[in-house]
Amino acid sequence: MPNETEAFDVFVEKIVIHNKLVSAERLKQAKSYIDQNPEISLLNFLVQTELVKQAHAEQINSKFVSIQKNQQKNLSPSPDQVDEKFGMPVASEISSDEDWEKMADSAGEEDGTGSIRGDMIFEMLAKTRSLEASDLHLSVDSPPMIRKYGRFQAMDKQPLSDRIIEKLIDPILNRDTRKQLEEKKVIDFCLDVPDQGRYRTCIVRQRCGWDASFRIIRSEIPTFEELGLPESLKRLTEYQQGLVLVTGPTGMGKSTTLAAMIDLINRNRREHIITLEDPIEYVFQSDKSHISQREIGSHTQSYTAALRAALREDPDVIMVGELRDFETASLAITAAETGHLVFTTLHTTNAAQTIHRLLDMFPPKQQQQIRVMVSESIRGVVCQRLVPRDDGQGRVVALEVMFNVPAIGNLIREDKIYQIPNMMKVNRNSGNICLEESIQKLMEKKVVNSTEAYYVVNDYLIFEKGGTQESLETKNGQN
Numbered sequence: 027m028p029n030e031t032e033a034f035d036v037f038v039e040k041i042v043i044h045n046k047l048v049s050a051e052r053l054k055q056a057k058s059y060i061d062q063n064p065e066i067s068l069l070n071f072l073v074q075t076e077l078v079k080q081a082h083a084e085q086i087n088s089k090f091v092s093i094q095k096n097q098q099k100n101l102s103p104s105p106d107q108v109d110e111k112f113g114m115p116v117a118s119e120i121s122s123d124e125d126w127e128k129m130a131d132s133a134g135e136e137d138g139t140g141s142i143r144g145d146m147i148f149e150m151l152a153k154t155r156s157l158e159a160s161d162l163h164l165s166v167d168s169p170p171m172i173r174k175y176g177r178f179q180a181m182d183k184q185p186l187s188d189r190i191i192e193k194l195i196d197p198i199l200n201r202d203t204r205k206q207l208e209e210k211k212v213i214d215f216c217l218d219v220p221d222q223g224r225y226r227t228c229i230v231r232q233r234c235g236w237d238a239s240f241r242i243i244r245s246e247i248p249t250f251e252e253l254g255l256p257e258s259l260k261r262l263t264e265y266q267q268g269l270v271l272v273t274g275p276t277g278m279g280k281s282t283t284l285a286a287m288i289d290l291i292n293r294n295r296r297e298h299i300i301t302l303e304d305p306i307e308y309v310f311q312s313d314k315s316h317i318s319q320r321e322i323g324s325h326t327q328s329y330t331a332a333l334r335a336a337l338r339e340d341p342d343v344i345m346v347g348e349l350r351d352f353e354t355a356s357l358a359i360t361a362a363e364t365g366h367l368v369f370t371t372l373h374t375t376n377a378a379q380t381i382h383r384l385l386d387m388f389p390p391k392q393q394q395q396i397r398v399m400v401s402e403s404i405r406g407v408v409c410q411r412l413v414p415r416d417d418g419q420g421r422v423v424a425l426e427v428m429f430n431v432p433a434i435g436n437l438i439r440e441d442k443i444y445q446i447p448n449m450m451k452v453n454r455n456s457g458n459i460c461l462e463e464s465i466q467k468l469m470e471k472k473v474v475n476s477t478e479a480y481y482v483v484n485d486y487l488i489f490e491k492g493g494t495q496e497s498l499e500t501k502n503g504q505n
Contacts, residue, residue, distance in 0.1 A: 035060070035068040037090050048077050076152060147194045150181070152222055155242050158420075160277070164191050166234035175414050175421050188235030195229055195238050216243070216305040226307055243307050247289045248282060254423050255283065258457040259408065261429070263290050268405035269362040271384070273374045278412050279423065280371045281307050287369060288345055292317060297342035302332040304347050322347070333357045346370040355387045359396070362403040376461060376484055377407040377428035378446040381438060401438035404430050409461065411482045413468065416475045424468060424482060426461035
């Protein structure tokens with residue numbers, strides 16, 4: 027006769043399989059681990075690895091105790107004794123639309139404590155985070171998709187219906203956000219899930235129904251070293267005033283780099299820091315500095331209104347989530363000129379284009395004045411791209427960094443922006459880095475391959491100089 031521990035493990039095995047809580051393959055792996063580590067029970071291991079919810083584990087324990095009392099002679103129950111449903115399958119194991127329907131209908135149910143039970147959307151988000159993916163996407167007539175290392179892949183084979191997505195997103199909406207979504211058909215906010223973390227969330231109405239996307243935000247603010255940023259960038263956090271621009275396409279880690287810079291100031295300087303974000307992503311804890319964070323929409327009407335107010339709050343450092351219009355750009359430059367250190371972002375791909383974009387926000391009559399102001403106030407431009415590693419283990423950052431040395435400031439004043447790339451090469455000793463040089467070093471170290479680098483660079487001549495013509499011909503043949 028099996029002992030009580032063995033009988034309990036057998037009971038757990040049957041009940042999780044019968045209720046589709048864990049796949050057969052996952053259960054086999056768990057049992058293999060238990061065989062090597064007999065001090066831990068199967069159920070505890072399943073809970074620790076988040077394959078089974080704690081609430082379900084408590085119900086399983088309760089059921090086992092009940093059966094044990096009633097059937098002392100048979101501690102290992104048959105399948106017909108474990109037909110009670112304890113919950114829905116995890117995201118990776120959903121195999122039919124019926125499973126999705128059951129899962130969706132369970133949203134919002136209460137557990138025995140009276141609090142809202144965690145439902146499928148939170149399990150999907152947790153799984154996305156555990157897979158080290160950056161985004162989760164839910165769209166009608168498509169399976170749930172994740173973006174991992176910049177690539178899209180399906181989390182499951184079963185497409186989602188409009189009704190399923192409505193059920194999935196319902197638990198994350200409160201009265202205000204639901205009203206806004208009904209009126210504007212779009213909402214952008216940060217979802218804070220206890221014991222998980224934060225997710226930048228966007229829900230929109232499209233032709234077939236609702237689309238939802240979730241950007242995973244790391245629980246801890248990463249350091250320069252963790253992000254692979256060069257030591258020279260720390261200089262940009264040491265200025266007392268000026269304008270620092272972090273640029274790049276969407277999804278290239280601009281917000282994370284900004285957060286690392288702000289946190290570095292927070293840990294090393296005694297300053298008053300104000301962040302203006304849409305929405306708030308990383309949550310800062312005041313260290314040596316005092317930090318206040320404001321969210322556009324929730325705490326203020328616009329970047330412009332928030333920036334005006336910030337100038338009256340005695341700040342030392344201001345972080346503006348994005349320069350979206352002429353008025354915000356004008357206030358940011360003014361703040362940089364009046365003794366504040368301003369950090370912000372733009373969606374540009376290189377330093378010269380960033381200066382062009384900033385100047386083009388202003389009317390022609392103000393161009394000369396603004397060129398002078400920018401040439402004097404700008405401290406640096408960081409353009410970054412995330413490139414898939416050749417070993418498939420994530421992405422690595424490639425940078426173009428422009429420090430505003432006198433020669434570059436003079437080019438901005440004289441409207442000779444096109445000469446900035448050459449001047450950056452001349453002033454390498456000042457910390458200036460061209461994107462092509464950054465990519466070239468990564469290729470020489472075999473961190474990235476020429477095929478991935480081809481999509482990133484602005485000047486394709488580096489491939490001919492670097493002896494990668496064969497890879498280019500292969501790439502062109504594929505296209």
